[in-house]
Amino acid sequence: MKALYLLSLSFLTFISLHAQMVKKSEAGPFLLKNATIHTITKGVIQGDLLISGERIEAIGQNIKSSAKYTVLDCTGKHIYPGMIDGGTQVALSEIEAVSITNDFNEIGDFIPHMQALTAVNPNAVTIPVTRTNGVTTVLTGPKGGRFPGTAALIDLHGYTPEQMYAGFKGVVLNFPSSGRRGRFDRRSDEDVKKDAEKALKKLDDIWAEAVLYAQIDSAAAVDKNIKINRKPEMDALLPVIRKQGVLLVEVNKSEDIKAALGWIAKNKINAVLTGVAEGSRVAQDIAKAGLAVITGPVLETPRRDYDRYDTPYANAGNMLKAGVRVAIRTDEAENARNLPFHAGFAAAYGMGIDEAYRAVSIVPAEIFGVSKFYGSLEAGKVANLYICDGDPFETRNQVEALFIRGWKVPLESRHTLLYDEFIQRSPGVK
C-alpha cells in the first residue's frame, strides 16, 4: 500500500513538472538597487528602480526601502527595457514542419478578419525560450495570402491571450510582389510581371469595395432605412479605411516598395512598412513619404546575387541615415530569441548600438501606438524590463532576471531545463 502511494505520488510529481514546464512567476514589489539604468528615452542613470504592481513606480537615487519590497542588489548590473520584436509568429507555431501545429496561415486570400490573438497559445514552448534573452513583447501575426489576417502585440507572460494582449492590432497586407518566389520559381520574366499586375488590380478592386462598404456602413449608422449585409472581412478593414487603425504593409523589393508608397498615398492609408529588405535602395522615398518601417530579419542573405554581401546587415542603418523611423524584427517563431543578435549586427553595420536598441524598444512602441506604457524605463510605464551583466546584444552576456508587467518571470525554458538535466547525466556510461 505504501509502495503504491509512493508510486502514485511520484507519478503526480512527474505530471505536474511537465505540465508546468517552468516555475511560476513571483509578484513584487521589487526594488532594484545600484544599477546602471538604460532608460533609452532619458539617458543612462546610476540608481534604483522600484517596481510596484505592474508598473515602474520610481527611478532615482536612494529610493527608500521598505519591508514590503523584495530587494535585488544590482551593483555592476545593467537594466534595460524589455525588447520588443516588431514581427514574429511566436505562440502561433509549435513545430514548423507539422502543419497541424501552425496557426498563422489560414486558408484564403482575403481574410483580414482572422485574428492572430485568437490562436495565441499562452503555453507555447517558444514563449519561455524567447524571454530568456530579454524579449518581453512581440508582434505576432499571420502569413500567407494578400490579407492573411490581423496581427497582435502581446507580452510574453499570462494565462490567456487577453491577459497577454499589449494594446495593438494591425491588419496585414502582403503587397503584390514582382519578385521571384525563390530560385526554383521558373516563371518567365513576362509571367512574373503579368502576375504582379493582376494581383495589384485585384487589390485595387478589394480596396474600392472596402471603401464603398465603409460608406454604406457610415450611412446605415445614421439612416435606419439603409441596410448593410455585414461581411466580417470587410468589417475588419473598417478601422483602416477610417484611419483609426494601422495597415501593416509587407513589401521587400525596391520596385514594389515604390509601388506600395504610391498605393498608400493614393488611398491615404495610415500604414507601416514591414520587411523592407531593399529599403536601402529607396530610403529617400520612404523618408519623404514619412512612413515608419519594421525591417528584418537582419541575419539574411542578399536578395539579389549582385548585391554587396552585407546588404541585409546594413539595411536598417542605411534607412535610418536617410531619416526613416526604423524598428527591427526577426520574422521568427522559435528563434525570436535572436532579436538582440539581429540588432547587434545592424548596430555593427552602420546603425550604432544606441539606435539599434531604440529599434527594439521605443521605436516599435511608438509605431504600435503604445509608447505611453512601453519601450523605455520611465516612472508610470509598464514594468517590462530585465537585468543583464553587460551589453545585452553582446553574445556572451547573460540576462540574469526578467520582469513582465511587474512579475519576476523565471528565466527557465525547455533549453535551460534540458541543460540542467543533462550537463551531469546520471547514470553516465558504465
Add this chain to the structure above:
Amino acid sequence: MTTKYTTLLLLFVFAYAKGQTGDVLIKGGTVLTITNGVKENTDVLITKGKISAIGKNLKAPGATKVIEATGMYIMPGIIDAHSHIALDAINEASHPVTPEVNVGDAINPYDVSIYQALAGGVTISHAMHGSANAIGGQCQTIKHRYGEVNPDKLKMEGAPRTIKFALGENPMRTHGEGQGIVPRTRMGVEQVFRTAFSDARVYKQQWADHKAGLTKMAPEFSLRMETLADILDGKILIHCHSYRADEILMLLNVLKDYGVKKICFQHVNEGFKVAPELAAFGASASVFSDWWAYKFEVYYSTAYNAAILTRNGVVTSINSDSDELIRHLYHEAAKTQRYGDLSDEEALKLITLNPAKQLGIEDRVGSIEKGKDGDLAIFDKHPLSVYAIPQFTIVDGNVLFDRKNDAADKRIDIDPEEKLEAAFYERLIEKDNCMQDVTETLFFGHQYREALHKH
C-alpha cells in the same frame, strides 16, 4: 554593360590565376592560434600558400603583400563541416542506398554563396550530399577558391573521402511515405544499414575468393558495393544526419557490429542526451548553434547542446547547413558562451580545429601553426563579439575577401540576358537544406506547392 562585366570577370579570374598559392605578411595583429594560445602584436607570414613564420617583426621579400593588422584579430580560416553551397545537386533521392554517387561531380564554382561565405571568414566547407537516403552519396571537402572556374580546383587535395548517412524523418518521409518502401520507421532505417553492410561483406568475400582462385568467374562489379566495402574498411569517413538519441545509439551499435570506428554525427540535436555514449565510442558531433522546433524530431532540443557535448569530451563543431548561417559561423560559435559558458578557445575550436578533425584535415588546417595552409580570417574586433566584422579572408595565401576594396557585385557567372529587376528573390525559409532537390522532385505535389504559395 555586358562588356564591363566580362572585363571585370576576366580581371578577377586572371588575378586569381596568377598563382594557385600566394605570399602575404600580416603585421601586428592579435593572433588566435587555437593550439598555442593568443599572441599579441604578432606577425604571420604566409609563403607559397603555407604559414612559414609566426613571430615579432617578421620580414618578407619586397614584393610580398602586406596587411597592417594592428588592433585586428587573426584566426584560422573558419571550417564548416556541413554545407551545401557550391553544389548543383544535393540529393540522389531515388533509392535508400546510393553510396555510388558523389557530389564532387556536381560542384558549381560560380555560386556567389562561396564569396559570401568568404566574407564571413569561412575558407573550407564540407559540401554534403542530402539526407533523403539512409546511405546517401559521397561528399567533398572544398576550399573556397572563389574565382577559380574549374570545379575540380575547388576540391581540397588530399582530403579524406567522406559519405553522408541519414537517420530519422528524412529517409522515412522520402522512401517510406513517399515511395512506400523501407524505411518508414526507425526500425526500418536500422535494417537498411544492416542489409547494405551485410551485402557488402558478401561482395568483399566473393572478390576475395575470386582473387584467391577459389572461384573462376569474377563477381559482377558494383560501384555501390565497392563504396560500401570501403566504408567497412575504414577508408571513408561517415557523416551521419541524425537527431534523436535512440537512432544515434542504434547506428553506434550497427557500426560496432561491423567494426567501423569513425563517425561524425551531423545536427545531432539530441546528442546532449547520449554525450557519454558518443564520447565512449569516440564519435564526434557537428551541431547547429540554436536551430530547433522546425520539425518534430528537433522539438526536444537545447541550444546548450554544443556545451554539454564539449563538457563530455566529444569533439564538437558548429556547422551551418545554410547559405545564410555560413556567413556568420563566428557568431554561431559565440552563442555557446551565452548557452553554456564555453571559453574563447573552446568556442573558436568549434569552427576551426574540431571541424578539421571531423573532416580528417587537422594536419593541414584548423589552427595557426608553422607549416599549415595559409588560410586565415582577419576581424576588426574579437571574432566572438557580435560587433566583429570580418576584414580579410585568405585562402592558400591569396586574399579572396577584402572588405574595404572588393567590388559590391562579385558574381563571376553573369547571364547577359538576365533582367536585373527580375532577379529579386522573395525570402523563403529553408530550414532543412538537406532535403533540397527532394522537395522539388519527389514531393513535387505538396511541399513544392506549399513553398511556392508561402508568399
